[in-house]
Amino acid sequence: MRANLFIIWSELIKNLKFLLAYPVVFVFWAIFPVFWFVPFILQGEAFVGGLQSQSFAQIAGTPEYIPFIVLGAILNSYVLTSLYGMGESIRREAYRGTLDYILSSPCNKAFILIGKALSESISSTMFAISQLLISILFFGLEMTLGIIMPVILIIILLILGLYGIALVLAAVSLRYKQAHDMAHTLEYVFYLFAPVRYPIEILPIWLQIIGKLLPLTYALIAVRSIMLLKESISFVYMEILALLIIDAIVILIGFYLFNWMEKRTKTSGTISHY
Amino acid sequence: MGNTGKGHKIRETKCPTGFNWTNIKAEFRAIWESNIKAWKLDLAYPVSFVRQCMHPLIFLLPFIIYGLVLIGGRYSEHLEQLIGTGDIVTFLFTGYMIMGFIGTAVWAMGFSIRREQWFGTLESIYVTPTNRLSLVLGMALHSTLHQSMGTAIQFAATYLMFGLTLKIGGLLPALGIFALMMLALYGFGILVSALSLVLKEGWIVAEGLHSIMMILSPVVYPLVVLPTIAQQASAMFPTAPALVGMRALILENYRPELIGNVFLHLFALDLAWILFGIFIFHLTDIYVRKRGSLEKY
Numbered sequence: 259m260r261a262n263l264f265i266i267w268s269e270l271i272k273n274l275k276f277l278l279a280y281p282v283v284f285v286f287w288a289i290f291p292v293f294w295f296v297p298f299i300l301q302g303e304a305f306v307g308g309l310q311s312q313s314f315a316q317i318a319g320t321p322e323y324i325p326f327i328v329l330g331a332i333l334n335s336y337v338l339t340s341l342y343g344m345g346e347s348i349r350r351e352a353y354r355g356t357l358d359y360i361l362s363s364p365c366n367k368a369f370i371l372i373g374k375a376l377s378e379s380i381s382s383t384m385f386a387i388s389q390l391l392i393s394i395l396f397f398g399l400e401m402t403l404g405i406i407m408p409v410i411l412i413i414i415l416l417i418l419g420l421y422g423i424a425l426v427l428a429a430v431s432l433r434y435k436q437a438h439d440m441a442h443t444l445e446y447v448f449y450l451f452a453p454v455r456y457p458i459e460i461l462p463i464w465l466q467i468i469g470k471l472l473p474l475t476y477a478l479i480a481v482r483s484i485m486l487l488k489e490s491i492s493f494v495y496m497e498i499l500a501l502l503i504i505d506a507i508v509i510l511i512g513f514y515l516f517n518w519m520e521k522r523t524k525t526s527g528t529i530s531h532y
Numbered sequence: 533m534g535n536t537g538k539g540h541k542i543r544e545t546k547c548p549t550g551f552n553w554t555n556i557k558a559e560f561r562a563i564w565e566s567n568i569k570a571w572k573l574d575l576a577y578p579v580s581f582v583r584q585c586m587h588p589l590i591f592l593l594p595f596i597i598y599g600l601v602l603i604g605g606r607y608s609e610h611l612e613q614l615i616g617t618g619d620i621v622t623f624l625f626t627g628y629m630i631m632g633f634i635g636t637a638v639w640a641m642g643f644s645i646r647r648e649q650w651f652g653t654l655e656s657i658y659v660t661p662t663n664r665l666s667l668v669l670g671m672a673l674h675s676t677l678h679q680s681m682g683t684a685i686q687f688a689a690t691y692l693m694f695g696l697t698l699k700i701g702g703l704l705p706a707l708g709i710f711a712l713m714m715l716a717l718y719g720f721g722i723l724v725s726a727l728s729l730v731l732k733e734g735w736i737v738a739e740g741l742h743s744i745m746m747i748l749s750p751v752v753y754p755l756v757v758l759p760t761i762a763q764q765a766s767a768m769f770p771t772a773p774a775l776v777g778m779r780a781l782i783l784e785n786y787r788p789e790l791i792g793n794v795f796l797h798l799f800a801l802d803l804a805w806i807l808f809g810i811f812i813f814h815l816t817d818i819y820v821r822k823r824g825s826l827e828k829y
Contacts, residue, residue: 282736283736286736286739286740290739290740290743293743293744293746293747294743296747297595297746297747297751297752297753298595298598298752300747300752300753300757300758301595301598301599301602301752301753302598302602303753303757304608304610304611304614304752304753304754304757305599305602305603305608305610305611305620305753306602306603306608306610307609307610307613311602311603313601313602313603313604313605314601314602316604317601318601323602438580439577439579439580439583442583443583446583446586446590449590449591449594450590450593450594454594455594455597455598456594456597456598456601457601460597460600460601461597
């Protein structure tokens with residue numbers, strides 16, 4: 259067990275060292291995602307002529323579209339880092355020429371993946387905190403101490419689900435190499451069918467079903483209920499339950515698929531191909 | 533035919549130089565071949581190609597759906613007060629159509645040289661007797677055509693899903709404005725490609741410029757909602773006058789937000805951005821070759 263924890267720790271330290279070796283990249287991810295949601299705020303101002311919209315309130319439950327957009331963007335940044343960070347981490351090892359060594363090392367590969375997921379989670383959270391602080395300062399987002407713990411719990415559940423999906427992506431990239439297109443396609447699915455910019459109730463029923471299969475949908479509904487509608491955590495127990503079920507399913511599928519693909523790649527001798 | 537000391541014959545190649553028709557023709561050929569190469573690479577990955585063609589539509593839809601939720605329909609009274617037209621779908625479509633071409637300049641052109649570094653072919657290209665800019669312009673041609681395909685899909689899908697109200701008579705002069713905007717964007721793309729050669733993390737510059745340009749251009753909102761200083765800064769980029777000019781020609785009842793001659797404004801920006809882009813490109817070209825850092829990234 260100690261050896262396995264050491265693997266997780268080493269992977270965590272390695273990835274954080276990589277991150278800190280490029281301070282400009284670090285600053286970029288901490289600040290620039292804010293620029294991506296500014297057009298939505300200005301669009302709202304141009305179309306509505308104020309900071310509140312009654313039409314928006316009828317579907318979203320809150321007339322304040324700016325906090326709605328800001329929270330959507332911050333939680334969506336976890337999607338981006340999990341798909342492009344964790345999902346492509348195996349591909350990056352292949353590019354660096356270190357994948358052969360990692361996969362032939364005498365350890366359970368699951369712990370390497372846990373280390374990678376943990377480091378991605380820490381960096382994503384650092385970026386999210388920075389974006390949150392900017393949003394509190396410039397966009398009037400409110401944050402009280404009482405809601406921090408429930409929000410953290412929901413974010414942890416979201417991260418687990420997203421890394422389950424990223425594991426599937428890592429497994430596919432191990433065998434089929436081109437994970438980038440799959441990551442992009444998944445990003446499109448999250449972008450359109452999760453309530454990042456708008457409530458999914460505006461979409462046709464059959465498209466809402468796709469949205470309801472995504473962990474981000476439940477995390478956003480729960481976080482917005484707590485932060486914007488001032489509801490308690492017990493109010494969102496159904497969303498938390500849905501997140502738990504999705505997490506369990508995707509993590510199991512992810513690990514199973516990764517082990518299966520690893521064996522197939524080793525047999526075919528194409529580990530370091532890219 | 534030349535002759536070496538060992539009796540081997542070396543084939544001599546005539547390389548046209550200087551400003552003459554033969555050389556210009558050769559450079560056009562290099563641009564065309566660079567474009568063909570990019571298409572071949574594109575079509576070698578059909579799934580990726582299809583995904584990229586859908587990209588403009590996928591990124592436009594959230595803006596439209598969000599707008600529909602905000603105002604509970606497709607006509608915004610407040611937008612009408614600001615610019616004379618309240619049809620948000622047509623307004624957003626005409627804006628986001630241009631946004632894709634900003635990406636063309638910043639990403640496709642900007643990273644044309646960087647990509648050759650990744651492929652390991654940059655040194656081979658640099659020793660060929662063609663102008664370095666031909667490679668960038670070939671990439672510009674390819675990405676403009678590629679983006680046009682994406683925009684055609686975007687237009688067809690938006691028209692079928694929501695309907696668009698455009699003045700057909702204004703399309704031709706609007707295309708003229710578009711062409712002028714593209715020239716300035718090419719200058720901008722040449723500048724980014726130069727920066728990507730010297731900066732290790734050039735993608736940050738590209739992404740940063742792309743985001744800033746998106747905010748300073750009237751893509752999804754009119755310029756009047758921006759603070760005064762941002763409105764003034766937007767005049768430096770070709771997208772602001774081009775969008776205002778194009779909308780004035782193709783949107784019903786549109787009141788232009790910028791005063792002045794859009795054509796003259798764009799001519800001035802074309803000249804400035806192309807000259808500045810080529811100047812910086814030559815400086816970085818000399819710099820990286822002197823340092824021997826052509827293959828480093």
